[in-house]
Amino acid sequence: MSMPVTQHFELSEFASRGADGVVPYPAEWITDRLLPLCSMLEVIRATLGDRWMEVTPHGGYRTDALVASLLAAGHRVASATQHKQGRACDFIVEGMPPSDVHARILSMQQAGRLPLLGGLGLYAKFVHVDIREKVPPGHLARWEG
Numbered sequence: 001m002s003m004p005v006t007q008h009f010e011l012s013e014f015a016s017r018g019a020d021g022v023v024p025y026p027a028e029w030i031t032d033r034l035l036p037l038c039s040m041l042e043v044i045r046a047t048l049g050d051r052w053m054e055v056t057p058h059g060g061y062r063t064d065a066l067v068a069s070l071l072a073a074g075h076r077v078a079s080a081t082q083h084k085q086g087r088a089c090d091f092i093v094e095g096m097p098p099s100d101v102h103a104r105i106l107s108m109q110q111a112g113r114l115p116l117l118g119g120l121g122l123y124a125k126f127v128h129v130d131i132r133e134k135v136p137p138g139h140l141a142r143w144e145g
């Protein structure tokens, strides 16, 4: 069953898939967390020319068990990640290297177009964005993985 969150993003894309099985994105967070996150992704998507965007396999919600298994497998993931709170997304953009996507998002943020963006990470194969809480206006947590 597919359920759209926004025009181009499905609820199922944000499910946690780990040793504890497929755990759906928590229903109680959809309105306050996933909807604003996906709305921000839509703004990014439109700015990048409506290119196809895909959430990576572990790029949405992550349960404690999934984070533990990723750590055990040697992945460099944060144990207190925003993914556990359902506030983060790792994604790829068709036909655009992550470094280009990252640069465009940074420009948008600096132009005040992504007011909810609290964290921006650049990895070899994808870009991370999150809408973490309690971020001073204009402040952005940034890192490269």
Ligand SMILES: [Zn+2]
Pocket (backbone or CB within 6 Å): 059, 083, 088, 089, 090, 121, 128, 129
């Ligand atoms: Zn991430």
